[in-house]
């Protein structure tokens with residue numbers, strides 16, 4: 001049966017809750033098949049509501065055993081239940097304040113959706129954001145209802161955890177109290193046979209905090225990096241945002257079965273084990289970097305999300321955009337701002353631009369949804385973070401700091417809105433942000449067209465902005481664009497340092513005078529606004545900027561643009577790469593004054609998906625196989641052109657001594673990996689074979705294995721088998737083993753390889769990490785294989801999505817976005833994809849999550 005007619009929820013319909021919660025007491029009698037949850041909730045009428053309303057409690061899949069109001073059992077005629085909750089009419093309520101008591105039964109063992117209370121590897125754990133708490137007990141499950149929680153857990157499990165501070169415990173029970181009022185989505189409970197990696201932290205004002213990273217027995221030696229990242233994040237938030245931690249204990253728990261990265265539950269963060277566990281032998285540099293970023297992100301939510309939460313789910317970017325911005329700042333401070341900006345922009349373009357330029361485009365603050373879990377998107381998160389960065393550019397560092405101080409003092413303990421957020425900037429800086437606010441409601445990536453002239457020493461930049469129509473929003477208005485610009489003289493000197501131009505009109509010009517010669521502009525430095533820059537530029541000018549720009553982001557950007565120009569010509573005209581790009585690349589790669597991590601990004605070619613979008617934007621129908629072939633040809637050309645440089649560079653980037661995960665060492669390994677990929681084109685994997693045999697860390701072992709698979713000599717298959725023997729016992733490492741084979745399969749074999757791996761005895765498809773590692777890898781890491789002209793890739797992915805949807809709608813719906821770019825392709829491919837999407841939509845019993853996603857992708 002299909003879910004009861006899915007309802008559209010609209011921002012415009014927001015009304016304050018009729019009843020507020022004073023405090024919550026919960027008792028859990030844990031049992032895999034029949035957990036009992038006993039709740040006592042003190043309600044009081046909300047003065048802001050305007051009259052006493054009905055008591056509406058959300059609840060899904062609960063077996064109600066008893067309920068009472070102020071101790072008097074609720075008579076059957078005095079309330080009604082339906083598939084989404086329970087209502088007690090106003091006239092059956094005792095007064096303006098009363099206590100609700102109830103006992104419900106739930107079955108965590110059967111919960112494969114991983115939302116609410118569920119089991120992962122024998123451990124009880126929870127995931128409540130956005131609306132999972134209603135699967136635990138009856139409650140007003142909305143973020144603007146905040147209350148202190150007391151929790152008692154009864155279970156034979158040795159470790160029993162919940163939010164806040166521990167109160168008391170004994171054999172088979174533990175009690176926790178969280179004094180900070182919080183919405184139900186931040187509730188968490190964990191019960192399991194866990195061990196802790198322990199540490200302590202003393203806050204700036206002297207509060208001692210016990211820190212624990214809880215993991216399965218055997219994993220305790222892989223927690224040190226996450227713990228270290230946590231302590232650095234705690235200190236950083238004190239130093240940069242004056243935010244201190246506010247409880248006696250901070251717990252992190254790693255679980256294997258988790259729908260996303262991690263969750264910021266108050267005082268009890270729950271993490272996908274992939275983003276906690278790391279040792280040099282099992283985790284790559286990228287894993288270490290992500291762990292650092294995600295640990296910090298969840299910790300930073302303690303203030304931006306928990307102390308100040310969202311009034312309703314439309315305001316999600318209030319906590320997510322800001323917290324992403326904060327974690328990006330943190331990682332930049334810990335590592336390199338230039339490299340971090342390149343990584344963030346790569347991500348933004350790969351995920352958010354893709355979303356913003358397709359059928360799933362939506363505003364940073366959406367105005368309606370059917371299933372809120374479908375809106376934890378790159379737009380809300382990453383574009384949301386870009387909006388914070390632009391606000392800061394406009395307000396200046398001091399204005400930003402004043403606004404943030406005001407935000408924390410004015411809204412602490414509240415459930416706030418984007419209006420509240422913008423008001424603190426207006427009050428702190430005296431600016432009118434009326435036009436800026438459009439960024440929150442207008443989806444689509446603006447195109448910024450640029451032309452220029454130079455007369456009598458005056459150089460003028462003419463800008464024109466235009467945002468293409470998006471699904472359901474054809475008309476667009478001009479946005480506020482902070483455009484950071486610097487000017488370089490023909491000899492490479494900077495003649496005008498970075499200035500932020502503020503564009504507010506559809507067309508606007510800005511002049512710079514007193515120049516001796518026509519300068520070369522460096523536009524949109526540090527990617528100062530999330531737009532697509534459109535400007536006729538010569539190859540010479542790009543090469544000049546790659547060599548001379550003082551803005552490291554734009555230096556990289558110039559190389560990137562060169563690579564895209566070359567690849568485009570190779571794809572559309574079967575042209576040769578030509579010397580300009582190759583010479584510039586050689587100069588950059590060999591420039592020892594440049595950070596190795598930066599050089600590694602310089603050597604990385606644009607992804608196949610990036611090229612497909614670039615061609616589509618230029619009005620060319622992309623052929624995934626032609627893109628793949630051209631990219632292979634260019635890689636070979638680069639390898640040949642750089643051949644004299646590669647062996648020396650490879651040797652010089654060795655990191656002697658024991659492995660350290662710091663940015664400097666990681667950068668060297670990253671450049672070495674990029675060089676190895678090129679070398680492999682020339683030596684058929686000889687160096688890679690040596691590296692695979694000698695590697696003492698996962699970064700180098702995996703890089704070598706990927707190269708051996710590319711070389712297609714047979715050594716790759718041997719290495720794969722050796723790798724599986726070495727790591728067969730390790731879930732996280734084996735995820736890499738699955739993914740790598742698909743990512744490196746020749747396009748014509750990719751579907752067969754994926755299909756073969758779904759038959760592997762370790763393909764545990766109910767585990768979201770494993771499902772994504774296999775089914776997600778084909779569309780995301782082997783687009784040419786996924787878009788096989790036979791349609792076999794589309795069929796395979798669809799078959800598996802349908803299978804998973806019946807068990808885990810959230811992960812299924814998320815993965816449906818692999819089809820979001822279908823409108824780019826040729827008629828045959830489009831027809832095949834559309835057929836698969838319709839097959840999904842026509843499936844009996846399809847989840848609300850997937851129904852909404854596929855409907856939107858189809859443009860329904």
Ligand code: B3K
Pocket residue numbers: 129130260262263264297298301320373376
């Ligand atoms: N707030 C959570 C995400 C919850 C997703 C629910 N589908 C993690 C984060 O953004 O920090």
Ligand code: ZN
Pocket residue numbers: 297301319320323
């Ligand atoms: Zn977050």
